[in-house]
Amino acid sequence: MSTAAYISRRIVFPTEVRPAAVLVDTVTGLITRIAEPDSYGVVDAVHDLGNHALLPGLIDPHVHINEPGRTEWEGFATATRAAAAGGITTVVDMPLNCLPPTTTVAGLEAKRAAAAGKCMIDWRTWGGAENGNQSHLAALANAGVPGFKCFLVYPGCDGLGLLDEANLRAAMPILAKLGLPLLVHAELPGPLEAAAATLTHVDFRKYGSYLASRPDEAELAAIRLLIDLGREFRAPIHIVHLATAHGLPLIKTAKAEGLPITVETCPHYLYFAAENIPDGATQYKCAPPIRSRKNNKLLLQAVADGTIDLIASDHSPCPPEMKGLDSGDFAKAWGGIASLSLGVSILHTTLGAPCLASETWDESARLLRLAHLMAQNPAKLAGIAKRKGRIAEGFDADLTIFSPEESFVVTPDDLHFRHPISSYLGERLMGRVKQTVLRGKLIFDGSKFPSAPIGREVRS
Ligand SMILES: [Zn+2]
Secondary structure: OOEEEEEEEEEEOOOOEEEEEEEEEOOOOEEEEEEOOOOOOOOOEEEEOOOOEEEEOEEEEEEOOOOOOOOOOOOHHHHHHHHHHOOEEEEEEOOOOOOOOOOOHHHHHHHHHHHOOOOOOEEEEOEEOOOOOHHHHHHHHHHOOOOEEEEOOOOOOOOOOOOOHHHHHHHHHHHHHHOOOEEEEOOOHHHHHHHHHOOOOOOOOOHHHHHHHOOHHHHHHHHHHHHHHHHHHOOOEEEOOOOOHHHHHHHHHHHHOOOOEEEEEOHHHHHOOHHHOOOOOHHHOOOOOOOOHHHHHHHHHHHHHOOOOEEOOOEOOOOHHHHOOOOOOOOOOOOOEOOOOOHHHHHHHHOOOHHHOOOOOOHHHHHHHHHHHHHHHHHHHOOOOOOOOOOOOOOEOOEEEEEEEEEEEOOHHHOOOOOOOOOOOOOEEEEEEEEEEEOOEEEEOOOOOOOOOOOOEOOO
16 A cells, blocks of 8 residues: 545535545555544655645536547547546546437447547446437446436437437336436427527527527426426436526425426536627537526526536537637537636636625635535536545545636636637636646646546446
């Protein structure tokens, strides 16, 4: 056994931030003991982090890696490198955009073969639920997926198909029996079609046209349907990338009723606002869209008070020519915002917004909330909460060393994913990842990646 001690004045445990020493067995990659910072005994290596905060390794449960099949969009090597630079130690890949989609065990095995030997961090993947693949769900669960993703509208490209209400109803009892969550892209086609009918002659270079094409009601109708189905079938439902704050009262009521419903939002719905998006700036296109400043302030308050369970990037890049930056046409551009390496800095910046200011919302409170939103709660959703998501004895020594006081302006060198395009370029963020440790090994040192790709699939 070889032991290393990580000492910091600000270690973020599940219920408190305090000085401590985290002792790690660098052979097994596990946390062996939490000790006082001045009495941890004899060790082989000491990492004194001073005033840098030590967070649990972050977990991003919503990433589009797009490999195999569309590796030119992203890929395991580049996505996991970018994630490591963002303090993320586990990603959960989405079952779509890759080819084949992860809707069968054969699709899952193809993904495993594609990922082998390339990953800087640990990973797992959601299965896909689409019309007609109900008979594959139990087999995929047995083969190791922690839950299923579905779209109630057309997903945007070949591969995973949509799941209509009849097929959703057929899948629900199976999921309830498996006890695995259904992650839902919550927009219904009806309100989108109604909006499209009123927008036949508008200029889609204008952001307002795009925003009008994806109204709040499309999300709200889907959320109402999901709450009704959750009540009927008692299957765990997770709403991905909530963009409308009008959904919050519905979700609060459903949670109070005891329904197994959780919800995520993404950094871009908190950081940006429709009022500031220039016409033609298709790097901001995502679905559902970034809504008004007032809306996004309400989302941020729900993040701060815990109504929103977790933050996921929904990192969804594409080759530059598909992003439509030349034409500025929001109707034709690929919808997806790339931010995998920046999430913790964005969230830390937004949690410092004046609308949240109070005497109880100090730096420790921000760090605690951040660890819940980006480590502990994502670990629960992804079925890995017994080994990841918190700094505790017996857990994987996945650690993120973070400087909350350091600000920086985002440049292409900070991104690390395949195509250095992001709506955050030029933004000043507060809080920076200094180092990332995966199972006791340094995988990111602030600018470089000193380790071989040691990431592996996590199986609960
Ligand atoms: Zn997505």
